[in-house]
Amino acid sequence: MTRAEPSRFSPYAATRRLSRLAPLTDGDIRALQAAEAAARYVSARSELLHEGQEVTEVRMIVSGWAATVRILADGRRQIIGLLLPGDLFGDCRQSRPLANSSVVALTNAVVAVAPPATTSESLAEAYTLSNAFADAYLMAQIVRLGRMSARERIIDLLLELHERLRLTGLVTRDEFELPLTQEIVADALGLTSVHLNRMLRDIRGHGDVEWRGGRLILRQPEALALIAGRTPVQVTARTF
Amino acid sequence: MTRAEPSRFSPYAATRRLSRLAPLTDGDIRALQAAEAAARYVSARSELLHEGQEVTEVRMIVSGWAATVRILADGRRQIIGLLLPGDLFGDCRQSRPLANSSVVALTNAVVAVAPPATTSESLAEAYTLSNAFADAYLMAQIVRLGRMSARERIIDLLLELHERLRLTGLVTRDEFELPLTQEIVADALGLTSVHLNRMLRDIRGHGDVEWRGGRLILRQPEALALIAGRTPVQVTARTF
DNA sequence: CGACGGCTTGAGAGACCTCAATGTAGGTGG
DNA sequence: CCACCTACATTGAGGTCTCTCAAGCCGTCG
Numbered sequence A, B: 001m002t003r004a005e006p007s008r009f010s011p012y013a014a015t016r017r018l019s020r021l022a023p024l025t026d027g028d029i030r031a032l033q034a035a036e037a038a039a040r041y042v043s044a045r046s047e048l049l050h051e052g053q054e055v056t057e058v059r060m061i062v063s064g065w066a067a068t069v070r071i072l073a074d075g076r077r078q079i080i081g082l083l084l085p086g087d088l089f090g091d092c093r094q095s096r097p098l099a100n101s102s103v104v105a106l107t108n109a110v111v112a113v114a115p116p117a118t119t120s121e122s123l124a125e126a127y128t129l130s131n132a133f134a135d136a137y138l139m140a141q142i143v144r145l146g147r148m149s150a151r152e153r154i155i156d157l158l159l160e161l162h163e164r165l166r167l168t169g170l171v172t173r174d175e176f177e178l179p180l181t182q183e184i185v186a187d188a189l190g191l192t193s194v195h196l197n198r199m200l201r202d203i204r205g206h207g208d209v210e211w212r213g214g215r216l217i218l219r220q221p222e223a224l225a226l227i228a229g230r231t232p233v234q235v236t237a238r239t240f
Numbered sequence C: 001c002g003a004c005g006g007c008t009t010g011a012g013a014g015a016c017c018t019c020a021a022t023g024t025a026g027g028t029g030g
Numbered sequence D: 001c002c003a004c005c006t007a008c009a010t011t012g013a014g015g016t017c018t019c020t021c022a023a024g025c026c027g028t029c030g
Helices: A013-021 A026-037 A121-147 A150-167 A182-189 A193-206 A221-228 B013-021 B026-037 B121-147 B150-167 B182-189 B193-206 B221-228
Strands: A040-042 A047-049 A059-063 A066-071 A077-083 A102-105 A109-113 A175-177 A209-212 A215-218 B040-042 B047-049 B059-063 B066-071 B077-083 B102-105 B109-113 B175-177 B209-212 B215-218
Touching (some): A013 A026, A013 A059, A026 A121, A066 A182, A077 A121, A077 B121, A121 A150, A121 B077, A121 B121, A150 A175, A150 A193, A150 A221, A182 A193, B013 B026, B013 B059, B013 B121, B026 B121, B066 B182, B077 B182, B121 B150, B121 B182, B150 B182, B150 B215, B193 B209
Antiparallel strands (some): A040 A109, A047 A102, A059 A109, A066 A077, A066 A102, A209 A215, B059 B109, B066 B077, B066 B102, B175 B215
């Protein structure tokens, strides 16, 4: 079964995500849309950033999926975090920053240079919040890997993706594109693809999760979240 | 065996760490030392920050050890990261930030409110670098938990601690205070304390690592690092 | 001295991995 | 249009790593 290319290209998904993080000005929106329009196409498996390399600009995923990864000397691979449309990578807050992990496109993707935040207070706040979310997702990943069983890891990750993609407006009726291979998900969850496959069979049999043809359907996301003990990530008390 | 209190109290270790991250002005140093002097004593197990709570100030560990932790509904505990002297916690870059995990003192400790970075360019850079390191350590933790065996996790963590404490000036002759119980280390490594204990016995037998009475000795840190495939974390290409 | 927290060890069970083979869908070239 | 190839998904059998439960030990402190 080959994964289909995303059936609907979602223009400005990245802009939408950032504009939901902080109240952006019209100028910000224009800058983001211009950046998206000037984006670059990259094909699956291409490396967008190499560990240890000097970082010069913040970039954002416009469409498609990517991941930050680290590969051990003997070839074991760990996906540190997934990058979805609207996510930023190549943080450069310090001077002369070095990438602390590689970034790889997992699907064909579109990547743009994020407009600099120096000009706009509101855009800077959106970036800051985006970074805060990224940190929170790293911590969630640690808890998954450290203290959850394979089954729990899978469900927790799927719920996180649901939550993140909803913010970006890429979820309809608890259903979203999941254009990843089982091997990729396994590398994110610290499992082998064989074991992941078996656990997926179990979960599928249970009826709450359906994953076929690159689309994921969560039957009862709230119930699942309750069982899995997952609460949505929140990084600010501000409402807007 | 009870852990001894650190045999040498190391004044200004936190200041030393930050001043090694960026070239600080005399004013910065004074502000940091003043903050350290005004610090608060907290006892082991006390909670310094609660998950979901609104964060109002950045704090720094002056002496002792703490950890960011998350506890699952059924009591499983995962230590997300260890906080050592000179480490900051309670990040507040966004407006009205919420703590995304709890912070707990692992030993009796001294904690200070970090001087605000708004006044000083150089101090802000030190904080930024400190945050960059914190991020890098989170990623290292993910790789440990996701793709390393118990033995590898242990050695990798010990090497990381060695590396971090050296920056703070708390290592002498590849030997440093490690005032943690095996249960705490197990919770950091996603293991049970029973299994950690067994692996420690093996590693100890191998002769490269000695851990007794709250002190850790690494016999051949470079050789260990080579075997374990660990390279020091670097977050900037800048030299100073 | 007894109680307590932490360390150590044993025996057995369970989760997850490895190796290996098979299945299946799409893509490509003849 | 078929044969073949590739990438991914699936399944089986057996092994290993790590966990659980449980008991004993050791040093410290009251």
